[in-house]
Amino acid sequence: MNSKRRPTVVPPEWDDALSDEDYLAELAGRLPEDDRYVLEVLERAKSVYVECGRDIVARKSFGGFVTDMLAKREGRRDDGRIFVVTGESGAGKTTISKRLIAEHPVFAPIKRSFGTIHPSVYYSLMGPATLRFLGLAILEAIGYEITRKLDQGEVWHILPGQLHLRKVMLIHLDETQHLVNLTKADHDREQLRKALKGVMNYEAWPVSFVMSGMPDITKIAKMDEQFERRHIPLALPDLDPADPDERELVIRITKEMCNAAGMDPTGATQSDVPERIAHAARYRYGRVAQTVLAGIQQAAARRSSQLTRNHLAQAYAGRSHARGRPEMNIFLADDFFRLDPGLFLEHEAD
Template sequence: MGHGGRRMTHAQIAETITVLEGLHYRRDVQTTLRTEFDRRLYGRREEIRQGVVREGRGIALLGASGSGKSTVIEHLLKRHPELVLPDPGRERADVISFRVPSPASLKEVGRTALTALGYDLKRDRSATIIWGIVRELLQKRQTLFLHIDEVQDLKTSQSKQVIQNVINTLKSLMQHPEWPISIILSGMPEVRKMLNFDPQLARRFYPIALRPLSFTGDEEMLRDMVGSYLHKAALPPSSGIYTDEVLMRLLHAGAYEFGIVIEIIIAGIGEALMAGSDCLLLEHFAMAFRRRTGCYDGLNPFLAPDYRDIDPRKLFPEWED
């Protein structure tokens, strides 16, 4: 994949970037997630084998925007060697996954769950009836896990009664007398407020947090991340790219979130390849951030002296009043 000293074509650069975007950098939190998931998977299968019915247990994976929640869950479910995933030609599906729709009413969430289960709701039904059908289909398809993504949207602008209805629905799935379900919730940190709204629900979930990165705790991983992506792109680093100063600027530019940091690493490599450079330089990271946010140099974390005062998530920051 290396350019061997020759400027790469746009097609070759696009191919390289696509390969880099498809890489999966494994994190410690994934070991925890896989362990808790497997406990529920193999435990439930053994209960089924013995004819035992116990209430389902859940996992709550919470992290800020850009922390990599969706990637972590997708990798777990799609790469698990013993999961039967949904397939149009097969009734059994060990896991059903969907994203909370907008508007995020209990009824619309139920309709989305039915779609994920392959059911075509031909006429309008009440939320109670819809969720009754969901329960029947989960049992019919022998589903063990229901994964609901972006769960924070269930809580947004909802009354306490609506939130309680959501909680009661989740509990009813986990407490089904014949076919209890384990639920995986993924979303922003504010989901914990919904879980803590009902202590009975909270005790049924194992919490896993995708915490922000820090230079003190993640310096070694950060160096390895940059090196891994450069190696795959066959692009050497410049002599200063691994300095503490550059890596701290990279962390800040990525809002200290794992997924965003990786996006900037890949974008910086793309800028280096587009420029025909024979190594990755600080200026390539600066160019990548400029394209990402539309900022001028004074608000670019890779160039500004006081970069810690910059909010890296804002677009066109110089236009603010």
Template sequence: MGPSGAGKTTLVRNALHQHPSGLHILSEGEEQADVVSLAVPSPATPKGVGLGMLDTLGYQLRRDRSAHIIWQLVKTQFAERQVLFLHLDEAQDFARHNNRGEQHAVISTLKSLMQSPKWPVGLILSGMPDLLDLVNMDPQLARRLRPIEHRPLKTSVDGGMIVAAIRQYAAAAQIAADENLGKPDFVRRLVHAADSCFGILAEMICEAIGEVLLPGDDTLSVKAFVSCFARRSGCPNGLNPFIAENYLTINVRKLLEPEPGPDIPRRPR
């Protein structure tokens, strides 16, 4: 679990790929895999999600079916293809877009997958922190799942890793990394600009490298990050955390926010 931009989806997929057993995630056109992974579709009802799973599996329904029949087909397909794990991304949508009755139906459906006497399937849920509200609705489901929280970046803890990542990305792009990118002040600004989320931070590094490569330059510098944030947010320099003096007061999640200035009194009518 973690906020938007934390890198949850990439983290889960990398963990599966790097598992000692060599877990294989189903790709389009494949018949068999260890893991079926999909984002929770809309509507996030039991029937809608079941249809999304069948579509991911490449199984086409010839006519409309009830949610119960659809999930029986999902279980049969999982058993025939020997699927070991189901990964549902953006799983908080189960709780956000359903009423209480539909939420309980979702919980019962997920539990039935894990408890199937014919072919039980492990469940991996990734999403925003309010996903916990759904899981905690049922003590049995909560007991079967182990929560892992994606902690925010901290300069004091992660600063060395962040600087190393910047240099590695720059080396991969065959450009130099300016020495100022290794200074604590810049790292603190980068962490704040990314809202302490590693996924956003990695995106910014890549986009800043793009700002260097497009004009044909050969050095990644603070200037590239200034341009990168301006392009991402549409904000003026006064709200750019890479150059603003009071950057910690900037809400980096807001887009196209005007630069603060003196209040202009209105002309009386």
């Protein structure tokens, strides 16, 4: 139930169908030896997740949300709640939301003789979505077989009962900012409000939501007094470069990723390199990890046993318009703070 869509039916002519992992392994095996080495190094580095203070706050907040969600009043659970995780692009919203759910014992799969029960379901909106499409996507994600065309009203009428049947208590909607498009017109806002309340207030089986996305998804919580009253916000702010603890966090991320990759991180953790990493990453947790990973890739490609500022500069140049322009490369420029955070991307003339 945690997949985005139902598995695609294998064409009948494929009599030796491979699993996704087997297929990817076969493709990776075709890489030249040097590229396979880089792939292995990257996979080890990607497996690293460095916890920090925000994880402690998030875990405590989410724990309270789940306890409140399960608490009964006169033998019945209260109506559903909404846990809202917000942050700018690269803040790590999706990762922290998934980890909170995956690590909480309440949402661990339950095996029964008839199959496995998944108390939570995940769906990521991949672009602007209609309310009907969203409902159909959730139905497919929980394994409901759609055999005929359903209109919007039918979809949201069926959904609460199907969630109950499958004992789904929590829906994690990722990239929820795409739903905000449904709140611009009064009619659409009212339809979305009614649809969500129909799931959250279903007397036989109230269902709660985790919504992760850009900061403007808070508009959804403000659509209804009940939503506002029942929602718990978790905002993921940017890193503060003036905070010594957050500088140390950049260093810890760099060290742990390098350790996993089998590299010496010293050259990337001394002097002002941590500040340069944070600046290149727009001061966002997820982007810090991506910036370090890009440097590790450059180091691995050169079979280097250490990560240096030059490797980070090479990665930056390869992903921006700073190639051949060291004065615009955050890892090479002396006065890098004058450069805008993030990648240097020039606007092309029309």
